[in-house]
Amino acid sequence: MGVGTQRLDFTDFYRESRDDCLRAVLVSVGNRDTAQELVDEAFARACSRWRTVSRHPAPMAWVVRTALNANISRWRRRRREVSVPDPGTVADLPAVYGASDSPVDPRIMAALLRLPPRQRQVVAMRLFLDLDTARTAHMLGIAPSSVKSHLARAIAALRDDLTRTRQQESSP
Amino acid sequence: MNDEELITAVRESFSGVHSATPVEQIVGRSRGLRVRRQVPRLISALAVAAGAAAAVAALLPASHQVNSGGPARLAAWTVQRDPGGTIKVTIRELRDAAGLQARLRADGVPANVVFLHHSFTPTTSTSAIPRSCRAPHISDKTNARLQDRIMPFPGPAALGPNSVVLVINPSAIPARIGLFIEAFAASPGTTTGDVFSLQTNLVQASLPCTGS
Numbered sequence: 001m002g003v004g005t006q007r008l009d010f011t012d013f014y015r016e017s018r019d020d021c022l023r024a025v026l027v028s029v030g031n032r033d034t035a036q037e038l039v040d041e042a043f044a045r046a047c048s049r050w051r052t053v054s055r056h057p058a059p060m061a062w063v064v065r066t067a068l069n070a071n072i073s074r075w076r077r078r079r080r081e082v083s084v085p086d087p088g089t090v091a092d093l094p095a096v097y098g099a100s101d102s103p104v105d106p107r108i109m110a111a112l113l114r115l116p117p118r119q120r121q122v123v124a125m126r127l128f129l130d131l132d133t134a135r136t137a138h139m140l141g142i143a144p145s146s147v148k149s150h151l152a153r154a155i156a157a158l159r160d161d162l163t164r165t166r167q168q169e170s171s172p
Numbered sequence: 173m174n175d176e177e178l179i180t181a182v183r184e185s186f187s188g189v190h191s192a193t194p195v196e197q198i199v200g201r202s203r204g205l206r207v208r209r210q211v212p213r214l215i216s217a218l219a220v221a222a223g224a225a226a227a228v229a230a231l232l233p234a235s236h237q238v239n240s241g242g243p244a245r246l247a248a249w250t251v252q253r254d255p256g257g258t259i260k261v262t263i264r265e266l267r268d269a270a271g272l273q274a275r276l277r278a279d280g281v282p283a284n285v286v287f288l289h290h291s292f293t294p295t296t297s298t299s300a301i302p303r304s305c306r307a308p309h310i311s312d313k314t315n316a317r318l319q320d321r322i323m324p325f326p327g328p329a330a331l332g333p334n335s336v337v338l339v340i341n342p343s344a345i346p347a348r349i350g351l352f353i354e355a356f357a358a359s360p361g362t363t364t365g366d367v368f369s370l371q372t373n374l375v376q377a378s379l380p381c382t383g384s
Contacts, residue, residue: 010199011199013200014195015195017189018191018193018381019189019191021191022189022190022191023186023189026186026189027186032189034194036191038288039191039193040191040193040197040198041201042199043198043202044195044198044199044201044202045202046202047198047199047200047201047202048203103188103189104185104186104189105185105190106186108181108182109185112182113228115215123182127179127183128183128186147258155175155179158178158182159173159178162173162178162181163173
């Protein structure tokens with residue numbers, strides 16, 4: 001494979017997958033600017049080793065996992081107890097995830113951010129990358145049964161959260 | 173709202189999120205990563221030529237003297253002090269943690285250094301620090317602020333494909349406080365373990381923990 005062909009392949013991959021990867025990382029980290037920076041860095045790493053990454057069974061998942069690993073290091077270095085602020089305790093919700101101009105429904109974003117980190121990661125992999133249970137389990141290093149459990153709990157929590165929010169909005 | 177409707181609503185709520193970074197910018201950024209990765213690949217080549225892992229240690233000493241100039245040659249890790257007194261630690265291989273700990277202590281940084289040769293999920297639990305160490309009696313917020321002063325985030329250069337960089341400001345370390353530095357192999361999507369991550373914490377400086 002020549003260099004020109006590699007570059008073309010990466011360019012196609014990037015253009016087709018960058019939005020999904022950004023959405024998946026945004027769900028996990030909760031901040032648009034941070035997500036963009038992490039995804040850009042992860043894609044740069046993918047590009048620098050494209051010959052290897054292109055043979056990965058799920059290159060998009062590789063990018064997202066790389067971005068999330070980089071994020072773990074970012075926040076862990078400061079020993080913060082949580083990776084994102086608790087939206088329930090923050091008055092200015094858009095400021096939490098840099099969403100002053102975000103097209104994301106703030107109610108859904110807030111509900112996602114209230115999920116435990118692992119559940120958000122499973123949601124990201126399953127809903128935004130369309131990975132199956134086995135591949136998600138492999139990427140996150142957990143059992144397939146745990147993936148199913150996390151996803152079921154996440155969906156239940158999201159439903160409860162959104163239902164409660166709508167009821168509060170509709171009540172006088 | 174059933175599951176399908178909920179999933180659809182979540183997906184559609186993100187449909188307006190788009191990455192605006194041009195591919196040219198990503199490719200340009202990757203070139204810098206490639207350059208930084210040349211060295212470890214060269215090291216691997218030397219290892220093969222030598223024919224034995226032991227020879228690698230002889231060719232590439234783990235430690236490196238602190239000085240005001242650039243590193244004379246690359247090693248498992250290097251410690252450099254800039255003219256302003258800031259110390260830059262670059263870890264390329266998870267080898268000789270004790271040597272790095274001694275090197276840092278000699279340069280006024282009481283530290284406990286651990287290298288893990290497997291990937292793991294970092295935790296915020298105080299149990300993550302070694303048993304020989306004790307956490308300082310400070311709040312999490314104070315801990316975070318102090319770490320910010322002692323170890324300012326070096327930006328995107330903090331994580332390379334084959335190295336991790338930690339910047340330390342020794343003058344910001346209070347008396348009787350030490351650093352716990354743990355480097356480990358993170359393997360995003362692969363089993364090669366060639367991406368390093370780092371976690372740090374503060375500990376009480378003591379003989380059993382930091383050696384002084």
